[in-house]
Amino acid sequence: MTVETMPKAGSSAPAPYTYAEQPGLPYLGTMLSFVHDPIAYEVGLRKTADMVATNGFGRRFYAISHPGLIEDVLVTKNAHFRKAAGLRSLTGIFGNGLLTSDGDFWLRQRRLASPAFHRQRIAAYADQMVQFTHRMLDGWRHGGVLDLHQEMMHLTLNVVASCLFGTDTSAEAARIGHALDAVMSLLNNQGLIKLAQSMLRIRTREHRAFDAGIKMLDEVVYGIIHVRKNSDDDRGDLLSMFLAARDEDGSRMSDQQLHDECLTMLIAGHETTALALSWAWYELTQKPEVAALMRAELAQVLGDRAPAVADLSALPYTSQVITETMRLHPPAWNISREALTDVEIGGHTIPAGTEILMSQYAVHRHPDYYDNPDAFKPERWSGDLAKTLPKYAYFPFGGGPRLCIGQQFAQMEAILILATMAQRFDLDLVPGQRIVPQPSITLRPKYGLKVKLRSPRIG
């Protein structure tokens, strides 16, 4: 392996940055390390150099962790890239929805969906977010024990279904959760046995559970579309926008496309926010002094009244708790692109068809950008860090044209839910459980997150 320092070479990246070649084993390249521990693998690549050329299964790819180079890929030169094969393969789940589609088709759909995510429109969702949280908390009792991650998944699913589709999924949230677990579990390619099974195309019990999960999700989504189509009810929400959309020739979106867009929003729009909340609470249980500061802010600004959208700017510390959580535990922990043409990045020609990996997890813990990078310190965001940091040293929502469409929705939702929960309960981690991140598409707590509830008013 060689590491060299590169000149600026026409990129927006501040020079110098380092470049290394890490070919690994014949054919397998460095994939054994990836399969063994994907998180450690990505952090290891970042430690090796800002740009690492490596191999996997006979194909060369690049891992970049320099913010300027990430900006080149996601923003400046984004037209030379499309989503990488791993994400495109998710069409088996999402179909041709916003997350997986590309080119002109994607652009048209993105423009159609955008009004549902405008700032003013989102503000109107705030009350529903708080109401659903209260409904969940009404079922909680002092001393009760529950899996917080499951609760957060159900809550954020209900929120997104209600805000974007005017549907109440409360009764089905648990079933939908099981279906999603089955679907996501197959996508978690960790482990040599799974790798071998997928290479040999062996169908397992997991594959059957996956098929059943997809069937169940399809039923839910087609059910939502069917009810609205038959009601002629224009609620002005995302589903109404999709139903009202017409092509130049006047044709409507097909049922299949409606399904793909809605399913994409349901899945992309709830698990990530649920993870931000789960990991935030995990950190708060570890750092009582942070929890105390947050509660003090909530008490001072809100007292006993429910938070509203107008309160958000007065809750900087609560907001920093979410920002810091997504730094240490980015729910979407890496993103990849594939070059459509030969393109120059960091002074190197990336040949068409080559993939580039950008790991939020690894970059967000880079000691060049964050002091004591592995420590949970919301107060690090209280000064001008956000302004002085290179833009892509923090990118939990991606960037460029493919920036998360739900960013503002998610940020508002996470703060409102966290605040509402903290007003009514304190959480303690149940001792003796293993809390480890499971690096699939998202970064879930592998064995859940069991907590014991404490009402601050009781003790």
Ligand code: HEM
């Ligand atoms: C904390 C919460 C969230 C995080 C961390 C997150 C993260 C991301 C990231 C990193 C991407 C870009 C992926 C790439 O470039 O390859 C993305 C895209 C997307 N997200 Fe989110 N997301 C969150 C919440 C939401 C919400 C609430 C919604 C919808 C209600 C949503 C819907 C989408 C969609 C549809 C895309 C694809 C956008 C496009 O390509 O045009 N996300 N998200």
